[in-house]
Amino acid sequence: MKTVLEAWEQSWTTEMGAYFPGERVVLRGKDLFTELQDLSWMGLLIYGVTGRLPDANQERLLNGIWALGTSYPDPRIWNNRIGALAGAAGSTSTLGVSAGLAVTEALLYGLRPLLGAAGLLLEAQRKLERGETLEEMLANKLNKASGCAPASGQASKKRHRLAALPGFGRPVSSRDERIAPLLELAGKLACDRGPAVKLAFSMEKVLQQSGYRHLYLNVAGLMAALLTDQGYTPQQQYQLCVLCSSGGILFCAADAATHPPGSFFPMRCASIDYHGTAPRQWRTETI
């Protein structure tokens, strides 16, 4: 009997697709040039990730999430900053965007909160079905995370609470300006009344009534709710959004490349705030 490695040597078995050089391309059992040629990029993305052809509203919803929620042209934002630094340092836009996308898999923003929020919504749905209340569930999560009262203002405890409740709260400001425009778009597409969206806002209400004033629903939480209501699994939501910050990072890279060399937030030596060991001499006996 062959080992796994022997069985797969020189042979990749798949249903995802393939390229037939000089002839055609197949994606999930459909010919790209004759059966999928009218799909938008968002439609192709949804089909490639889920294997289901989306309807027009699903394409527009994902397009809106990408356009409104995830590509700010501000180089102060941590993932965008990678693009800007690449541009300022004379690197390439592709390198800057690639690295910036990798950085988007962060704890405090980006893909981890999205994936975490999707998981949290599913967990909340299961617990409600078992008779637990939202109040109990949220209190348990927050108590486990920090073991502190809601009134505490310590930064590290706030960070723990942000990580404990992905989809709620923000590191820079408590209210998320993207909620209203994204909800407006979802309303136009009749996607704003699903059970996950209602659950997300119910959780926000409980948090506010419980004294967690900084834990408003953030865009990752709303994105997860909207995408959950479209039937996407948490992993599919993550995959649909892996590239969604690329626009903002690219804008910042392109902008920085047009500025004077070295002009992107240069820092003087004195701006390093050192808290370490006092000056000392290297011992030479070890070499």
Add this chain to the structure above:
Amino acid sequence: MNAENADNKNNNDSNDDPKETIRSSFWHEQAEPDNPFAAAVCRCAGFDVYGDLLGKASWIEYLYLLFQGEQPDAAQTKLLNGLAVAIANPGPRDYSVHAAMAAGAGGSTLASNLMAALAVGAGRLGGAREVCEAMGLWEQCGRDLNTWQRALEQYRNARQTVTADIWPAAQHPPGFDPRGISCPTPIRQTLTQLADNNVAIHLQWLQEHRSDMEAAAALPLAISGVAAAAFMDLGFDHQQGEMLYLLLRLPGAAAHALDQHGQSRRTFPFFRNGINLQNDPGPKRGSP
């Protein structure tokens, strides 16, 4: 913006906001008298890098200093140096090196070659994440064989679950090779060599109990397991171990990528007949 505009910008800087700073626990700079943006003295954990350390410290000693904030002793230097040599080049069949070579084969930027190696070498199958998790097992089990056996058997009996995490669910005990048959010679040679050191208490214990642990895991020891034990012996935490494993495996990836840049793309496998597509609809009528 030209120089004149730059001057205007500086003249308009009248806000009284305090300048934001970078807080550092190990790096300090003193500026040149004529330029506040150029360092005259750089200190790493208190040592003058260019005025004292350069010419005295080896690369491995400086690496240890950067991560630990202290000068290593001779035994620590020997252990980190040995590990760095052992893992510097996993070879062209390793997925992370393969990634760098695939980038090289197409003539991609050199930075992308290394980024490819980092991305692929970061994972839970033979990558840096596996080292991080193996270090977690060392912390959990210490040097107690019964505890290790219970932990490893739990992995064997664990049912696969879908987690809401960016990393895939664990599919094998970290530090062991799920596709291995027996512990390969280079891994045993590395363990023997690195364990011959008076700070290598985890490595010595691993060498002594390797067979029992492999039996409990039902898998042979992997190089990630040796690296995790070495990082424990050097006093690194999980993040330091994960980061160093990423860093120290890059030289081989870089060299193999450069090797591909100098060769024909036809000498690197494309797997021309390697795709076994299960749902091919076949050519459509009218297709070329």
